[in-house]
Structures are given as C-alpha cells and as structure tokens.
Amino acid sequence: MIVVSNCGLYERMSFTSSQGSDSPADAGQAITLRILSSLKNVSREAWDQVANPGWKLSGRGLLTPEDDCKSLKDLSGALAKEFEPTSEETSFNPFLSYDFLEALESSGCATNATGWMPRHMLLQDENETVLGAVPAYLKSHSQGEYVFDHGWADAFYRAGGDYYPKLQISVPFTPATGRRFLTGPGVNREAGLQALAAGLVQVCQKTGASSVHATFLSKGEWDTLGDLGYLRRTDQQFHWENHGYENFDGFLADLASRKRKAIKKERKEALSADGIEVEWVTGSDLTEAHWDAFYEFYLDTGSRKWGRPYLNRDFFSLINERLAERTLLVLAKRHDRYIAGALNFIGSETLFGRHWGCTEHHPFLHFELCYYQAIDFAIAKGLKRVEAGAQGAHKLARGYLPATTYSAHWIAHEGLHDAVADFLEHERRAVERENEALAGHAPFKNRDAT
Structure with missing residues (x-):
C-alpha cells in the first residue's frame, strides 16, 4: 500500500x-x-x-x-x-x-x-x-x-x-x-x-x-x-522514414512517376516568386533576430488556430540559450526580409516538425519549408525519420505515411x-x-x- x-x-x-x-x-x-x-x-x-x-x-x-x-x-x-x-x-x-x-x-x-x-x-x-x-x-x-x-x-x-x-x-x-x-x-x-x-x-x-x-x-x-x-x-499522424537515401532524388526515385512529378512541380513553384531563398539556421548561427522573425510567424498561425498562441516570446529565448544545437529554423527570405519559417527540434534519430507561419502567402511554400526541407535535412544529417506534427492527410502525397x-x-x-x-x-x-x-x-x- x-x-x-x-x-x-x-x-x-x-x-x-x-x-x-x-x-x-x-x-x-x-x-x-x-x-x-x-x-x-x-x-x-x-x-x-x-x-x-x-x-x-x-x-x-x-x-x-x-x-x-x-x-x-x-x-x-x-x-x-x-x-x-x-x-x-x-x-x-x-x-x-x-x-x-x-x-x-x-x-x-x-x-x-x-x-x-x-x-x-x-x-x-x-x-x-x-x-x-x-x-x-x-x-x-x-x-x-x-x-x-x-x-x-x-x-x-x-x-x-x-x-x-x-x-x-x-x-x-x-x-x-x-x-x-x-x-x-x-x-x-x-x-x-x-x-x-x-x-x-x-x-x-x-x-x-x-x-x-x-x-x-x-x-x-x-x-x-x-x-x-x-x-x-x-x-x-504522418511520418517520413529514411530508407538510406543519399539525397532527395534518391527518395523521389522510390515514388510512382506521377507523384514524383507532382513533388518536383511543387518545389519549383514554391520558390518561383521573385527573390525567395531558403536558409537552415541552427546552433551558434541562431540569434534573437531569427527568433523575432519566427515569433511573428508563430503569432499569426497561433491566433488563427487557437485564438491565442500557447508559447510566449520568452520561451523561444530560453530555447535559444539552452537548446540551439537541437533546434532547426527553416526560413524563407525574400528581398532580404524573412517571410516564412518552420521550427524543428533535432533528436538523435528523429527530426520533429513543430510550428510554421508566414507573413507572405506563396503557393506550396508551406510544403517546401515544413516537409521537403525537413526531408532534405534528415537525409543530410542521417536521421531515421521526420515527424511532421499532428494531423494532415495531405502529407501522404508528400511521402509521409500514416503512423x-x-x-x-x-x-x-x-x-x-x-x-x-x-x-x-x-x-x-x-x-x-x-x-x-x-x-x-x-x-x-x-x-x-x-
């Protein structure tokens, strides 16, 4: 007892x-x-x-x-x-x-x-x-x-x-x-x-x-x-599994022809707007300026989904101090200004996708930053999987399988x-x-x- x-x-x-x-x-x-x-x-x-x-x-x-x-x-x-x-x-x-x-x-x-x-x-x-x-x-x-x-x-x-x-x-x-x-x-x-x-x-x-x-x-x-x-x-949920791919093309080679062509088209269109560039920012490269930009994206998404965001700005500063090496920001920049971003956390085997937001809306940019760039990073770092967060059957066509x-x-x-x-x-x-x-x-x- x-x-x-x-x-x-x-x-x-x-x-x-x-x-x-x-x-x-x-x-x-x-x-x-x-x-x-x-x-x-x-x-x-x-x-x-x-x-x-x-x-x-x-x-x-x-x-x-x-x-x-x-x-x-x-x-x-x-x-x-x-x-x-x-x-x-x-x-x-x-x-x-x-x-x-x-x-x-x-x-x-x-x-x-x-x-x-x-x-x-x-x-x-x-x-x-x-x-x-x-x-x-x-x-x-x-x-x-x-x-x-x-x-x-x-x-x-x-x-x-x-x-x-x-x-x-x-x-x-x-x-x-x-x-x-x-x-x-x-x-x-x-x-x-x-x-x-x-x-x-x-x-x-x-x-x-x-x-x-x-x-x-x-x-x-x-x-x-x-x-x-x-x-x-x-x-x-929907998770992507790394089957020993050497690069993104290796992953695409596993897909049916129609799906492979669709993903290539989405990636091209996502970055087709004038001047869009994508950055991976992690570790010592992360600064409070990056978190300021991302927090603006997070607030926009959070206010639309939940009425008010759960996480405050202080939380992200603490993460920057304590876990920058375990954090990946995938940021889209246009004309020297950040316009969208996705926050990921890095485990020993898994990349965990957590939050996304934007101040400019471009076709397929969400898929590019949250799903395709995450796959690129996982392959580059030898991670076994990407967990892309809650819900989302639309992830299936992008190679994320039901789990x-x-x-x-x-x-x-x-x-x-x-x-x-x-x-x-x-x-x-x-x-x-x-x-x-x-x-x-x-x-x-x-x-x-x-």
Missing part, C-alpha cells in the same frame, strides 16, 4: 517490497514516489539521466553520447535488471529534456496561471537517487494537448460530474511520441512503470482529480498501461469509465481501418507502404 504525506514543496508516497526481483524493489528496499511542484526541485542531471539515458547535453544543446552507463546499471539494486536497453530507451528526445520542460515553466507557458500545474513524479530509492520520473500536470482545462477529450468533459458535466482537475502526463503543447514513464537503462522497466502508474492513480485520488491521461506514449508503455487497467486510445499514436487513460468514475471504454473500442477500430486505407494510397512504387 502506498502512503501519501505532505512534505513542504512536494509530497512523498513510500512503500517497501518483499515480493522478489520483479517487484518495485528488492526485499526490504524502500522506494519513494516524490511529487514536485516545479522541475526546479530536482537537478538537471538527475532528470536527464532517466529522461534521456546515455546522452549528455552541454552548452547550447550540444549532444554527445555517454560511453559509460555504469551509474545507471549500479543503482543500489532497487528496480535493477540486466542492462538490455531498447531503442526507445536509447534515442534522444529533446522534448523530454530538463532544458525543454523547465523552459516551459520558467517562461510562464506551463504554470498554475495557465492551467498547467506541475505535479512531476520522481521514483527514488532510500538514498534519494532518481530511478524514474513522469512529466505530469494537474489541469483545469483540455487545451494544448492534441488528444481531444472535450466531449468526455462535456458529457460528465451534463451528468453532474466534475471532469477538472485532471492529471495530464505529457509534454505541454507538443504532439510528439516519446516515453512518458522515464526509467534509466539499469532499472527494471516494467516494475518502474508499474510503480509510477500506480502512484499517479494515488495522486489522482488524493487531489480529487477525475482521471489520468498519458498521451503520445511509446507502444510498449501503451501495452503495459492497458494491462494495468488504463483505457487505451489510438490516433493518427499510429498512443494514449492511455485512467478514469475514476465507473459510469464515465464504461462510456469512454465503449467509445474507444469503436475509435481504435476506425483508426486502424483509416490507416490501412491511407497506406493503400501511399505514393511509393517499389515497396510495401505499410
């Missing part, structure tokens, strides 16, 4: 185990679940060690692999396992980094005032060594999540229930797949996930929250949470739980059918698009 108590700026939930090596701890080993009201209450090193094990960030986001994971393999025996990391444990995800998540808090984008109350969870041993973590927020609304539950909230409200607050497990404003239950490679993954998932339910019950929502999970996390009683949900995204939901109220479970069963089948149908219309000629 987990016992919850208040401890100043955070709360602690402690338990001991005597159930053997597959339990949350060795016999007699105390494991603590600590709830943080801010990432400032944990060290950058401790967070990143479980968020992106095997990687080190320095300077303005310079990424280097750590050759020695001994510190993770030798973590006091608690939650220990033989060192067998999976691909999801070894790839670097910029959104899970301390620098990114803490920038959302320090800039005022993800705070109590914006309805994102940080309630991050740490899994610690008796020596307060961090074994695992979860980025978590107690929320008073459903904005900025990209997994839509407004209908659930409305239905529960009409039935006399309070859907908010709810506990959200995610990277705010970021529809990008990645681990949400963070454990180091020397920690028993399943046992750590189970401990964290159980702790979230306890936090939910203690705070009076209606539910737990873990979004854009890895497939493995989704499977395990389903086994633990969470409701499983799927949705769809399933995963979320899991724990709902306290039995009636709402049962209604949502029935809805999700039908929704999962619909998503599967749509993915299969779209894959059948993929533009590739020489391989199975699925």
Whole structure:
C-alpha cells in the first residue's frame, strides 16, 4: 500500500517490497514516489539521466553520447535488471529534456496561471537517487494537448460530474511520441512503470482529480498501461522514414512517376516568386533576430488556430540559450526580409516538425519549408525519420505515411469509465481501418507502404 504525506514543496508516497526481483524493489528496499511542484526541485542531471539515458547535453544543446552507463546499471539494486536497453530507451528526445520542460515553466507557458500545474513524479530509492520520473500536470482545462477529450468533459458535466482537475502526463503543447514513464537503462522497466502508474492513480485520488491521461506514449508503455487497467486510445499522424537515401532524388526515385512529378512541380513553384531563398539556421548561427522573425510567424498561425498562441516570446529565448544545437529554423527570405519559417527540434534519430507561419502567402511554400526541407535535412544529417506534427492527410502525397499514436487513460468514475471504454473500442477500430486505407494510397512504387 502506498502512503501519501505532505512534505513542504512536494509530497512523498513510500512503500517497501518483499515480493522478489520483479517487484518495485528488492526485499526490504524502500522506494519513494516524490511529487514536485516545479522541475526546479530536482537537478538537471538527475532528470536527464532517466529522461534521456546515455546522452549528455552541454552548452547550447550540444549532444554527445555517454560511453559509460555504469551509474545507471549500479543503482543500489532497487528496480535493477540486466542492462538490455531498447531503442526507445536509447534515442534522444529533446522534448523530454530538463532544458525543454523547465523552459516551459520558467517562461510562464506551463504554470498554475495557465492551467498547467506541475505535479512531476520522481521514483527514488532510500538514498534519494532518481530511478524514474513522469512529466505530469494537474489541469483545469483540455487545451494544448492534441488528444481531444472535450466531449468526455462535456458529457460528465451534463451528468453532474466534475471532469477538472485532471492529471495530464505529457509534454505541454507538443504532439510528439516519446516515453512518458522515464526509467534509466539499469532499472527494471516494467516494475518502474508499474510503480509510477500506480502512484499517479494515488495522486489522482488524493487531489480529487477525475482521471489520468498519458498521451503520445511509446507502444510498449501503451501495452503495459492497458494491462494495468488504463483505457487505451489510438490516433493518427504522418511520418517520413529514411530508407538510406543519399539525397532527395534518391527518395523521389522510390515514388510512382506521377507523384514524383507532382513533388518536383511543387518545389519549383514554391520558390518561383521573385527573390525567395531558403536558409537552415541552427546552433551558434541562431540569434534573437531569427527568433523575432519566427515569433511573428508563430503569432499569426497561433491566433488563427487557437485564438491565442500557447508559447510566449520568452520561451523561444530560453530555447535559444539552452537548446540551439537541437533546434532547426527553416526560413524563407525574400528581398532580404524573412517571410516564412518552420521550427524543428533535432533528436538523435528523429527530426520533429513543430510550428510554421508566414507573413507572405506563396503557393506550396508551406510544403517546401515544413516537409521537403525537413526531408532534405534528415537525409543530410542521417536521421531515421521526420515527424511532421499532428494531423494532415495531405502529407501522404508528400511521402509521409500514416503512423499510429498512443494514449492511455485512467478514469475514476465507473459510469464515465464504461462510456469512454465503449467509445474507444469503436475509435481504435476506425483508426486502424483509416490507416490501412491511407497506406493503400501511399505514393511509393517499389515497396510495401505499410
């Protein structure tokens, strides 16, 4: 049984185990679940060690692999396992980094005032060594999540229930797949996930929250949470996969003739207006002037899509200070003035497309900056894929194939739980059918698009 108590700026939930090596701890080993009201209450090193094990960030986001994971393999025996990391444990995800998540808090984008109350969870041993973590927020609304539950909230409200607050497990404003239950490679993954998932339910019950929502999970996390009683949900995005292409023409050679010609035409027309040039700006070349230009584009898109943008100017300055080496701005310039731009973040294997905007509208310029230039960059840097953000079936014709995204939901109220479970069963089948149908219309000629 987990016992919850208040401890100043955070709360602690402690338990001991005597159930053997597959339990949350060795016999007699105390494991603590600590709830943080801010990432400032944990060290950058401790967070990143479980968020992106095997990687080190320095300077303005310079990424280097750590050759020695001994510190993770030798973590006091608690939650220990033989060192067998999976691909999801070894790839670097910029959104899970301390620098990114803490920038959302320090800039005022993800705070109590914006309805994102940080309630991050740490899994610690008796020596307060961090074994695992979860980025978590107690929320008073459903904005900025990209997994839509407004209908659930409305239905529960009409039935006399309070859907908010709810506990959200995610990277705010970021529809990008990645681990949400963070454990180091020397920690028993399943046992750590189970401990964290159980702790979230306890936090939910203690705070009076209606539910737990873990979004854009890895497939493995989704499977395990389903086994633990969470409701499983799927949705769809479009991702481009790099099949060892040497250049963009190599990618085009994989396409059917008609699709290949269409893309060539779009790229030509996108840059046909007098004086349009495209720049890649990253690392030490990024300046506040670049961010000023991009923020103008972001404000235009954000005001049209959401009424008001989620991210403020301070956030982008913090990203420039901390993660410039993990950031790519693709900018279009005309007559020495920036007119459009796309923001991307660079992982160890994936280029993540995030935001786009413009002050001049030119045919196909959106496709050029967001999709084709992203492919060019991924090929040049040897990245395995491009994730181009939420939604957008128009991406299919540009070589981005349907990919399933995963979320899991724990709902306290039995009636709402049962209604949502029935809805999700039908929704999962619909998503599967749509993915299969779209894959059948993929533009590739020489391989199975699925």
